[in-house]
Amino acid sequence: MKQTTNDKIILYPSNWLYNAGVVGLLKVLRYVEMNFEVSEYVMINRDAIGKSYNGIFEYHKNVLEENFAIWGKNKRYPNYIQAKQKKFFEDHYVKALKNIEKNHNKNCSWCEGYFIPPNLLKEIESEFTGEDFYSFIEQREKFQGIHFAGLGAAITELPNSFWNLNSSIPxxxxxxxxxxxxxxxFIPTSEGEIFINAPNFKLIYDLNNFAEEILQKSKEYQIRKILGSSLLQWAIKRRTILGAWTMMNIEVIVKRWHKEEKKWIIDYFDLPQ
Structure with a gap:
């Protein structure tokens, strides 16, 4: 869920993929030294959108020491945009995103639905460098393979259970x-990459930072054993009531690459166990 104010955007927890996107965004904003607030929700400045786009490339280059792309046949988000759409996306579309507002005529399955205003879309349409502007916009409004190859499928392919057997979700x-x-x-481990999901962004943010720290020190142990015991200690130190913590539906998403099938496999387990 998202809520907008005059100069702020407020992000509320949703599904694990959306929540991971927000946490990844915060990593980039922290890297580019842009302020944000984390509590039950996340609050960012509207200007964070533009800075986060440039920042994600800088973060990959300087921190992860790898190249990153979202255009063409790239490693992580194949054909998220086409190479010939890159200039339009960077110079016009991303800049337009800071003007998002709720659109009562469109739906979003993950939040209340915030879109670039129709009049602004009309303005940037003339700058589009691809073949079909409306197909480009439609791709931003349907979850599919360009967003997450392990869960999304091309609209023309078979339905995926992630969106309840519909061909796509808005x-x-x-x-x-x-x-x-x-x-x-996602935190790299010997068993795969993990992300800890919870109903509260402060908890999500703290747990993942804590897990990254302890996993770097305990690479020889199984993820489940490390997190089960260490997070229990973490909760006790913060005077968390164990009964309430158990009811928070804290889950760990484990993402690993299947070499034979050449696709991402997603597993889940709950904490504490």
């Missing part, structure tokens, strides 16, 4: 953008 322009940050929230 998402809004900002949700579509946030997704390209989700991989940054």
């Amino acid at each position: 998402i809004c322009h900002l949700c579509s953008y946030l997704i390209i940050f989700n991989h940054l929230a």
Whole structure:
């Protein structure tokens, strides 16, 4: 869920993929030294959208020491945009995102639905460098393979159980953008990449930062054993009532690459166990 104010955007927890996108966004904003607030929700400045786009490339280059792309046949988000659409996306579409507003005529399955205003879309249409502007916009409004190859499928392919056997689910322009940050929230381990999800962004943010720290020190142990015991200690130190914590539905998403099938496999387990 998202809520907008005059100069702020407020992000509320939703599904794990959306939440991972928000946490990945925060990593980039922290890297570019842009302020944000984390509590039950996340509050960012509207200007954070533009800075986060430039920042994600800088973060990959300087921190992860790898190249990153969202155009063409790239590693993480194949054909999220076409190479010939890159200039339009950077110079016009991303800049327009800071003007998102709720659109009562469109739906988003992950939030209340915030889109670039129709009049602004009309303005930037003349700058479009692809073949079909409306197909480009439609791709930003339906969850599919360009957003997450392990869960989304091309609209013409078989349905995926992630969206309850529908050929696609509607998402809004900002949700579509946030997704390209989700991989940054996952913590590399010997068993796969993990992300800890919870109903509260403060808890999500703290747990993942804590898990990243302890996993770097305990690489030889199984993820489940490390997190089960260490997070229990973490909760006790913060005077969390165990009974209430158990009811919070804290889950760990484990993402691993299947070499034979050449696709991402997603597993889940709950904490504490």
